Amino acid sequence: MASIKNLKKDINFILGDIIEECYIWELENPKKETVNTEAIINEAFDAFDSLLTKVSEKNVANKKSHFKAISKDLETIAIELIAKVNKL
DSSP states (O other): OHHHHHHHHHHHHHHHHHHHHHHHHHHHOTTSOOHHHHHHHHHHHHHHHHHHHHHTOOOOSOHHHHHHHHHHHHHHHHHHHHHHHHHO
16 A cells, blocks of 8 residues: 555646746746746646546556556656646
8 A cells, every 4th residue: 555655646736837937937927927827736736636636546457557547647647747837
């Protein structure tokens, strides 16, 4: 069960870091619009909710492949959100 705990921590830390980076960008650029950063933050929250819902599913046939898929989803979501942050 330690892997589930670590997966939840990874989801929290990775998406939390992306949100923190958006807030840092807003502080460094106070005169620019925050519409884009707010959209990225909302996407991160939505991804967080959906990934934790997947982690909490009980009726899974193959748990190992299920959690690997969640980890892969986290990776792709994080890459997409980081690319959006870098475009700011």
